[in-house]
Amino acid sequence: MRLLTHNMLSSNIKGVVNGFPLRIEVEKVVEKQVDFNPDFLKNMFSKIEWKPLVDASRAMGYAELPEEAESSMLDSHDFLQRFHHALLELHLEEGALICPETARRFPVNKGIPNLLLHEDEV
Amino acid sequence: MSSFRTAQIHLVSSHREVYEPCDDSFALVDALLAERVNLLNHHPTLCLEVGCGSGYVITSLALMLGKEASGAHYIATDINPHAIRVTQETLEAHGVHAELVSTDIASGLEKRLAGSVDVLVVNPPYVPTPEDEVGRDGIASAWAGGENGRSVIDRILLVADVLLSDKGWLYMVTLTANNPSQICLQMREKGYASRIVVQRSTEEESLHVIKFWKDADLQVDGKESTHKTGPARVVESLISQFPRLSFWRNNSNTNR
């Protein structure tokens, strides 16, 4: 699971109001090289919640993102490369995503988050 | 059409509880191939498949758009965790990537992906079955569609309306028994135009791959319920788009 995906996931349990962001519990991180594409990053930037990305990448052992970001930074190659690495190249291979409100644990195995709910959570 | 653009059957992984690529999967991929140039000109950022099964469709989409749509990111979901694993193997065997999530339709993604999906592809469980067969564990959930095969389809359409970006396109497989012209009308009320991209007929059934997109004019029309010529004209054109529908209707009437 890339951090882009983490940035798009919220807790889907019935009754949860504030299910985003899910806290990351890390067991294993893998890095996979992805082709650098500035246009994609520029398109995605406006859709990304920055603070959750910073926290998530830190949880994954990458602390090179600035605390705050704004669109003017997209002109910086250095910024784009960090954004690229955090968003696409860090994979949560094993671990879990924790609902911020209920602490329900969504497992991540072999890089795949499982958001399937039990009957009483739907 | 050259085969390198779609997933190769011998590289598609399998599992006894996962839907294997079938006529419907091929029809959907053929529809996407027919739309390939349009899709490239569309410059999608986010592409999502709901119910990816073996991964044949999402892998084919990633391959056919390939380097030319290098700004595209792919996500696929399935309610069957075995299907997600098989999809992962299929993607890897073809050297392409999609982010995978085991979930019901797009549950958990809906909030943050709202209004952001540029291409949504679905080959849903569409076979009419008793309602209690829908969403069971394992392979049955691959086809069991409840009454008129519409249970999951109707839920997916609601989610699609949330997820699609303003320029977003939805490609969905339907069966005649799903009453596709009624689906198109229902979507029209929400401001979507539609078109049949591929039609396949067998002895018993007829498959359609329908494309839906937001049409600004329709969104205005939809609100003006007093609009005179609109609805009648649309019903007519929709029904003529689905020639077998009247046949199916007559058929089911005589059965009753």
Ligand SMILES: C[S@@+](CC[C@H](N)C(=O)[O-])C[C@H]1O[C@@H](n2cnc3c(N)ncnc32)[C@H](O)[C@@H]1O
């Ligand atoms: C007809 S199969 C299509 C599989 C594959 N896309 C293809 O075309 O070969 C339908 C798929 O939808 C999945 N599915 C059924 N209900 C679902 C739901 N509520 N949410 C997500 N996926 C679902 C099934 O597990 C199955 O893999």
